Amino acid sequence: MALMATRTKLPRLLSSGSRSPLSGRLGAMRSSTAAAPVESRPVGLGMLGLKDYEDYRRSLYGEITHKALLVDAAGTLLVPSxxxxxxxxxxxxxxxxxxxxxxxxxxxxxxxxxxxxxxxxxxxxxxxxxxxxxxxxxxxxxxxxxxxxxxxxxxxxxAWHLCDPDAEKIFKALRKAGVKLGVVSNFDTRLRPLLRALNCDNWFDAMAVSAEVEAEKPNPTIFLKACDLLGVKPEDAVHVGDDRRNDIWGARDAGCDAWLWGSDVHSFKEVAQRIGVRI
Missing domain, CATH: 1.10.150 (DNA polymerase; domain 1)
Structure with a gap:
């Protein structure tokens, strides 16, 4: 973020221990056989596996897994020069x-x-x-x-440059495929003019900036505000950011899916591919 926040990375957690934003809805996928799990126990990603989880999401939305992509600014979309x-x-x-x-x-x-x-x-x-x-x-x-x-x-x-030089092309492809795009950032009111200076403010359908929303990640309020601005339910959105506490835990607390930049995904092309949009 501006004047630059240096964030300490926390150890990566095992995905099987992560909270699934769709745990309630995934519970409906239980088998009706005698060996089915206890009825009140939700099925998490650890039981389903990543491929089954993505197949499930595509069964909801067609070819794509999410209706909206939320992106962190500093450290994910932008990096200091x-x-x-x-x-x-x-x-x-x-x-x-x-x-x-x-x-x-x-x-x-x-x-x-x-x-x-x-x-x-x-x-x-x-x-x-x-x-x-x-x-x-x-x-x-x-x-x-x-x-x-x-x-x-x-x-x-x-002071800043885009983390991924292919970001513009990929974001255009995502929007063409019907995926809404939003920025969710702990930043002051300089973020909007900064994105204009970098000619990327028009890539997004909405921005939830902490100084405007009056809530900072990991507070789920800022993620819920972004979803509200985009007109999607939290469980229909995935957030991508580079901070485990602020971006991953915060988004999941809001009910969104979440991928850690630099670990779960390494480029916006990979993000698009996981959502189901070919570049």
Missing amino acids: QPMAQIYRTIGEKYGVKFSEDEILNRYRRAYSQPWGRSRLRYVNDGRPFWQYIVSYSTGCSDTQYFEELYNYYTTDK
Whole structure:
């Protein structure tokens, strides 16, 4: 995200232990034989297997497995073009910043992991108060001009680039196949102008931004808002993101399916193929 959040990856969980967003509906697929599971026990992905699960979803929607694709922004759709600490130091040198990049990174992580006031929301409106605290703590510099230069830099196409160069072609194919597209992101109000600067804002049918929705992942509220904006039920959507806690656990708590970027899927072409859209 802007001014850049560095997230610590958690150990990957076994898929058989993951919560299935369709566990209630999958329960209807139980066998009627004498060896059938206890009636009140839902059937999860661990019992069905991935292929059976995808076949089941296609039986609901035809050739596709989901009616909507939700995508995380920073770390999935977009990645920073230079390391955060490098930018903080490079821009900060003319404002007297003396810390090394390692020092800046360590201080940034420490500041970012602390509770932000009495609110659970870091990004309120443009997020300036939060980011002023982060920048000042990370660099030891509270110069207003320094902060504004750094803040504005992260709204430009110089600061970010698309993670997958084939994203536009794939998203067009998904929309042509009838799959609705949405962004679900913990970000301040700079996300929309940033996506415009990268010429990708028109790829999506809706955006649920934490600063606008007033809920941050993993709070399921932000995922439910995205589904509402797209006009789909949560169980009809799959979310793709790079953070297990925020993206996977949060989406599943909302009732959505979820795939971990860089683990379950590695490109948007792979995402499309799993949904059932050939590129």
